[in-house]
Amino acid sequence: MRNKYAVIFVFIVALVIIEKENNIIARVSDKLTTRQNPHTPLKPTVSSMDPLKPTVSSVDPMKPTGSSSSSSPSSSSSCPPREPSTTVQPPGRREVTLTEAPRRRRDVGKHILLLAATRTGSSFVGEFFNQQAGTMFYLFEPLWHVERRLVSAPGGTNSSVSSRTYREVLQQLFLCDFSLLERFIEPPPARHVTAALFRRESSASLCEEPVCTPAVKDVFERYHCKERPCGPLNFTLASLACRRKAHRAIKTVRVRQLEALRPLVEDPAWTCGSSSW
Template structure:
């Protein structure tokens, strides 16, 4: 009898010892990797009090920095914390985080095109930002971050009541004709939420696929509750740390996908899309040297720092983010859209449907005439290199100076001459795949 019970006990103790050793090795490995990661002090006054200062170590050009090596390893093994079965039926919430002109509208369509089991919202936080800016004359970063988080939490629960309080003019009986980019969400233009058309009521962001009346947010909430999964795209959340309550909310199963792009390409795109706001950059590109202490340059540096620090946190995989964070470069999506979409779907645990695959195939092979600067239908491979022929070398140098740590972390190569910038035979993207 003793032998009968002693064998299972010995086996169990051995398993416990092995598991503890594996955990110790994993923790030591992560600490060693992080110890080698070059880090930089935060210049932004917004985040100086909340995040530790870091020092930069400069690596020679042509070699991958240890920071990029860490990112590459994290991207390769992000699925380590996934369950054995890649696809589950549990309801998923997905938050796509990005900044403007990073291809987030295009990537957001990967989920918008999913079909009847996905409820997708396009930039609902636009209303929050606009209202806070109107009331204060500027946006307090801490207050805005809390408001963004609270609204997102309610929306993932299909509760539109908090968002309503930020819509201007205020909805009447939960009906609004002013929801930002309603037409960019197939969920808000479906038959279930298409109320009768009201003559004389103008809806700026109307549905393009059918003629509907103003949006009834109660109906939208009911439709949301009927969907199996929910996805929200936002370019307004700056710090990943502020979203921790969402990850720890037992009612939600939320996963974060952070989309990044070469800061030089982002600036080049913004100078075209938002010409009035970037007129100083246009002037600097042609007339004078760029004043490094100018507010516009400081803002660029602050944005780069925010993006980098959020990515560093996600790649460190703190306990609350394990299995919940994925970093994606736009350049990889543009070059390998089907492959990267499949990876994102595997990460979220949602089936990658033929409907999404068909949309990707159609939209990434669009002709040069298709769409405009806001279009999601473009030849995606061409988009990767276009900025190199639009951004002056002088401006590229400024971006490299103020966003250097960000470029290194994400694996973007520096250019040392105008010839190198415009030579398409030289790739400026370190390969991860």
């Protein structure tokens, strides 16, 4: 009987001790939390100024205006450069410094070069790009004219010259510049207009408005548009249509040395341009 009461007494004492220890631990924990997170007032933060809003600074109206003390922050990238600030002071008013926002890079488009050997289905694959005429400017075998002229040149042309010529023409075409291609077309275009572009009908962008001009009577065009009657191709209009499209694709089977195309990818001009490879 005594043992029973002794066990009960020890159990009650243990509960009391555990409760006191819990209270002590809770107090110590509260003190540590208070030290780690002191209640100090927050310092106001200064947000960066919107470059699109003018910065207004008060000056003495009697003081001549020669220069502004504010300067636009330098951009972290050298491409594109930020325009300098312009200081304007109407008579009898405060000096207003207008800082133009940095030029925003246009939406980056893609330059797609479809390379293949002959009779490998490249025309079929290229048609997938051609069907995206709303956003894609597609050219079918523009180097056909270049190869024809180089092969027919007196004495022929070595492979290194041909590869370099192909690369230069492709670079200009991806920039929507047809002037170099015009030099290889026979007969030569008159005022940037030709009826002899190879397989024009395979490029939907060259057979839609505004590139598709009214048809001209008594003008034979072997590779004419089949969806609608169009006049001879105007390269000036084609260049404008090319710049309006987000992406550009060219299909060719003429380039046989891929090493010759490396400068197109490594050209630093593309890093600041509107397109990427």
